[in-house]
Amino acid sequence: MVDNSSADEVRMPEPPAPPLEAPSAPLEAPSASEPLVVRTDADAKDGLSKCPACGATQISLNIATGMLRCGYCRHEWQTANAMQSLGLDGDIGLLRGVTVGSGSADIVPSTDEVVTLKCTACGAEVVIDTANSLQARCHWCRNTLSMNEQLPNGAVPDMVLPFSLTKDEAVKRIAEFVGKRKFFAHPRFRSEFNPENVLGVYLPYMVVDVNASAVFRGQGEHQTRSYTVKSGDDEERRYDADLYDVRREFDLHVDDLTVESSAERRDQSMSRNTNNIINSIMPFDVDKSVRYDANYLAGFTSERRDTNVADLAETVTAQTRDIARYKTLETISFYDRGVRWDEERLDVHGQRWVSAYLPVWLYSYYEQKGGGRGLLHYVAVNGRTGETMGSVPLHHGKLLAVSAAVEVVGVILFLIFMLLGR
Numbered sequence: 001m002v003d004n005s006s007a008d009e010v011r012m013p014e015p016p017a018p019p020l021e022a023p024s025a026p027l028e029a030p031s032a033s034e035p036l037v038v039r040t041d042a043d044a045k046d047g048l049s050k051c052p053a054c055g056a057t058q059i060s061l062n063i064a065t066g067m068l069r070c071g072y073c074r075h076e077w078q079t080a081n082a083m084q085s086l087g088l089d090g091d092i093g094l095l096r097g098v099t100v101g102s103g104s105a106d107i108v109p110s111t112d113e114v115v116t117l118k119c120t121a122c123g124a125e126v127v128i129d130t131a132n133s134l135q136a137r138c139h140w141c142r143n144t145l146s147m148n149e150q151l152p153n154g155a156v157p158d159m160v161l162p163f164s165l166t167k168d169e170a171v172k173r174i175a176e177f178v179g180k181r182k183f184f185a186h187p188r189f190r191s192e193f194n195p196e197n198v199l200g201v202y203l204p205y206m207v208v209d210v211n212a213s214a215v216f217r218g219q220g221e222h223q224t225r226s227y228t229v230k231s232g233d234d235e236e237r238r239y240d241a242d243l244y245d246v247r248r249e250f251d252l253h254v255d256d257l258t259v260e261s262s263a264e265r266r267d268q269s270m271s272r273n274t275n276n277i278i279n280s281i282m283p284f285d286v287d288k289s290v291r292y293d294a295n296y297l298a299g300f301t302s303e304r305r306d307t308n309v310a311d312l313a314e315t316v317t318a319q320t321r322d323i324a325r326y327k328t329l330e331t332i333s334f335y336d337r338g339v340r341w342d343e344e345r346l347d348v349h350g351q352r353w354v355s356a357y358l359p360v361w362l363y364s365y366y367e368q369k370g371g372g373r374g375l376l377h378y379v380a381v382n383g384r385t386g387e388t389m390g391s392v393p394l395h396h397g398k399l400l401a402v403s404a405a406v407e408v409v410g411v412i413l414f415l416i417f418m419l420l421g422r
């Protein structure tokens, strides 16, 4: 411990921000050592997926109960919790190397997206375009055929978090969100606005657990006295502070870090789309996810995962490091004049990756701009919590009018102050 309280000099507080270059051990590259793969579709069957009570294949999610429901006999049943039944929720502190669910395996680019299934009810061959859907209706016997076995094209995830917010509720949230912004909204958007056009979409995510340890080393200041000294006509405020060497070393268990696994969704460029809205409706209660079953997707659309564990590893490490930094804050309140970290180290001992479909209600609007350009606007509603965020095309004339009005008010206030000042 360094004590310089006797030094009577003014020390400016160091910002507690960490150095820009954060030294850290590189993440164990998932490709370097073979990951441990947990089979998550072991008992999955493609084709007819039947109601256990009556054998009908017309099955869909009942949002009100969170259970699958037979459209024919109304029988309802529950699918097992994914992480519990697959043993993907074990002690994070015991994780070593990389563990992945089989639905999170690397995508094989040449994999056919169009799959042909034989209908076991009538023998017809039914084609499913897995890029767009994981179910198709047999055109002869009208049974529904499902894709449940994992293809190496990212279309079938390890687990799915079913919608629990109804479409009616989502429509209400969207109308409320837009209603509050209607004054500034583009007139065309206002006239075309119809929240009934909302779509339920399952978006692809990776849910990651990280077992890491972190070491932070630096210096912190604790103020002991503050006083004023005169130098000539000026007064100067001075501080005495003790300077300490600070070291923090701790294990970090990150549970259910959720990262987007669609390359397009990860494109955060505001000029092309407003997708980063999706980030602001987090979090999802991913621990409630159930084992994947194509019937959960009936009546909804879904987006295929198109990134691999290796593509997302850097994002996960960066977020883990942010969490570690944030954790240190809880332990350094004594250093009221801040701590400067000179050294940061993050050692990742183990990770577990599980791919998931998470539920989002989407209202989209394509704003045509000059020169053939356009901007895609969204209002997104978390299909579990109802958290709502979005962007609305603006009426620039109204914006200018309001800012002009503010300026006029400003000038008037300025004149009043001038008059009062005399």
Ligand SMILES: [Zn+2]
Pocket (backbone or CB within 6 Å): 051, 052, 053, 054, 055, 056, 070, 071, 072, 073, 074, 075
């Ligand atoms: Zn039934």
Ligand SMILES: [Zn+2]
Pocket (backbone or CB within 6 Å): 119, 120, 121, 122, 123, 124, 138, 139, 140, 141, 142, 143
């Ligand atoms: Zn058939």
